[in-house]
Amino acid sequence: MSGEETVADHGVESGDSVHLVPVTVNGLARSATVPARRTLSDYLRHDLQLTGTHVGCEHGVCGACTVLLDGRPVRSCLIFAVSVQGQEITTVEGLGQLDADGDPRSLSPVQRAFRDCHALQCGFCTPGFLTTITAGLAENPEPSREEAVEMIAGNLCRCTGYQNIVAAVLRAAELTKDPDAPNADDGHRHEGDR
Amino acid sequence: MKPAPFSWHGPASVAEAVSLLAEVGHEGKVLAGGQSLVPVLAMRLASPAHLVDINKIADLAYVRTDADGVTVGALARHRDVERDVAAGAAQPLLAQALVNVAHPTIRNRGTTVGSLAHADPSGEMTCVLALTGGSVTAVSVRGERTIPAAEFFLGPLESALAPDELAISAYFPRAAPFSGSAFVELSRRHGDYALCGVGTVVTLDPDGAVVSVRCGYLSVSDTPLVLDLTQAWAAGPEEAAEVARAAVDPADDIHATAGYRRHLAGVLTGRSIERALARART
Numbered sequence: 374m375s376g377e378e379t380v381a382d383h384g385v386e387s388g389d390s391v392h393l394v395p396v397t398v399n400g401l402a403r404s405a406t407v408p409a410r411r412t413l414s415d416y417l418r419h420d421l422q423l424t425g426t427h428v429g430c431e432h433g434v435c436g437a438c439t440v441l442l443d444g445r446p447v448r449s450c451l452i453f454a455v456s457v458q459g460q461e462i463t464t465v466e467g468l469g470q471l472d473a474d475g476d477p478r479s480l481s482p483v484q485r486a487f488r489d490c491h492a493l494q495c496g497f498c499t500p501g502f503l504t505t506i507t508a509g510l511a512e513n514p515e516p517s518r519e520e521a522v523e524m525i526a527g528n529l530c531r532c533t534g535y536q537n538i539v540a541a542v543l544r545a546a547e548l549t550k551d552p553d554a555p556n557a558d559d560g561h562r563h564e565g566d567r
Numbered sequence: 568m569k570p571a572p573f574s575w576h577g578p579a580s581v582a583e584a585v586s587l588l589a590e591v592g593h594e595g596k597v598l599a600g601g602q603s604l605v606p607v608l609a610m611r612l613a614s615p616a617h618l619v620d621i622n623k624i625a626d627l628a629y630v631r632t633d634a635d636g637v638t639v640g641a642l643a644r645h646r647d648v649e650r651d652v653a654a655g656a657a658q659p660l661l662a663q664a665l666v667n668v669a670h671p672t673i674r675n676r677g678t679t680v681g682s683l684a685h686a687d688p689s690g691e692m693t694c695v696l697a698l699t700g701g702s703v704t705a706v707s708v709r710g711e712r713t714i715p716a717a718e719f720f721l722g723p724l725e726s727a728l729a730p731d732e733l734a735i736s737a738y739f740p741r742a743a744p745f746s747g748s749a750f751v752e753l754s755r756r757h758g759d760y761a762l763c764g765v766g767t768v769v770t771l772d773p774d775g776a777v778v779s780v781r782c783g784y785l786s787v788s789d790t791p792l793v794l795d796l797t798q799a800w801a802a803g804p805e806e807a808a809e810v811a812r813a814a815v816d817p818a819d820d821i822h823a824t825a826g827y828r829r830h831l832a833g834v835l836t837g838r839s840i841e842r843a844l845a846r847a848r849t
Binding site: 386387388389390392408409410412415431432433436439442445446447448450451452453455456457458505526527 | 568569570571572573574575577598601602605606608609610616618620622646669670671672673675676757758
């Protein structure tokens with residue numbers, strides 16, 4: 374899907390200036406006309422219908438809305454869409470999609486690792502973790518356990534207790550190097566179990 | 568949690584930005600990284616009618632190091648400063664403090680000059696500017712001026728910048744020879760605001776004797792507090808801690824009592840000086 378989606382009357386109040394915001398999202402040229410105060414997270418969700426990016430706290434604390442802006446992870450709730458005109462954005466939808474056959478290798482290594490390690494429960498925080506870890510591993514392909522913890526320190530998860538997410542970071546590093554790397558315990562890694 | 572309506576302006580040059588700021592006056596606010604400003608807008612603690620967004624002024628995205636020190640442009644992200652090898656060699660306190668600024672994701676967007684202009688007394692970089700004796704350069708249609716750190720911070724969230732001025736760069740002097748620095752802080756959660764933080768610069772003479780011990784404090788005063796603890800440290804760590812506890816002026820809030828923050832100022836003073844000394848000696 375590409376082209377211009379215009380929803381200029383959506384949430385516009387007097388005092389708002391309205392702007393055309395062309396961006397490249399997940400490799401596709403997209404654009405919409407939005408009020409200046411539209412955050413990038415709302416722009417992606419409301420105007421481009423890319424609802425994979427989740428909005429949690431809306432003030433930069435939780436990390437759920439993390440997307441990649443020109444390859445770097447940023448909080449999309451703390452950036453106005455109008456500020457990123459012409460830039461490249463990667464959302465969770467751009468990391469990988471399960472194909473029709475359900476072949477896990479159609480997912481990105483980080484997504485596969487989350488599946489292998491049971492690194493999500495309710496899934497609300499997951500898009501932010503996936504984008505953060507994708508960028509983190511691009512920078513540091515072989516993180517230690519400590520570095521894996523540091524990598525996800527800016528993202529909150531209220532379900533998992535983080536143990537399986539840390540395991541997924543390490544598993545994703547493994548899968549990035551070798552997509553056929555065997556899963557240590559057949560997809561049921563419970564590092565937090567005693 | 569949505570900002571109030573505003574008019575957005577995206578100038579492509581500093582000249583255009585300052586002429587816009589002159590036009591909108593007190594109704595305007597500069598938007599750089601927005602990592603402090605956007606939450607303030609979202610919570611409607613502020614609702615400026617105009618935002619002058621400098622993110623398109625690519626000329627301001629630089630970190631330059633020369634014989635005198637490090638100059639950081641208004642659009643240099645914290646992360647760019649933190650990772651600049653030449654800047655780190657010239658003034659190690661920059662990266663030592665920056666790793667304490669929120670999380671990497673925030674540092675990817677937030678700017679060092681923006682955090683100075685925000686003038687938050689719990690901001691790490693305000694403390695570093697004060698401790699290193701740096702300065703901020705501001706431009707307006709009236710001209711350009713350089714404001715020393717000691718005159719830049721007027722109060723909590725209040726800098727010496729006039730409404731029509733744009734802070735275009737910050738300057739951090741090069742670390743002196745035979746010196747060492749450290750930055751320690753304590754926060755309730757990883758990446759959260761410090762309950763108290765202490766930056767230290769220790770200078771030795773060529774024989775290794777301590778000639779200067781200076782500490783900067785955050786979250787325990789209205790503006791960045793810098794103390795010369797050379798004499799106190801010579802009398803012993805407990806004396807230095809006592810001088811620090813007496814000098815700070817913390818407030819109670821939901822995160823910690825004033826008494827606890829005062830206590831931390833003493834404890835972190837010792838830790839920070841020890842660490843800076845160890846670095847000065849290597």
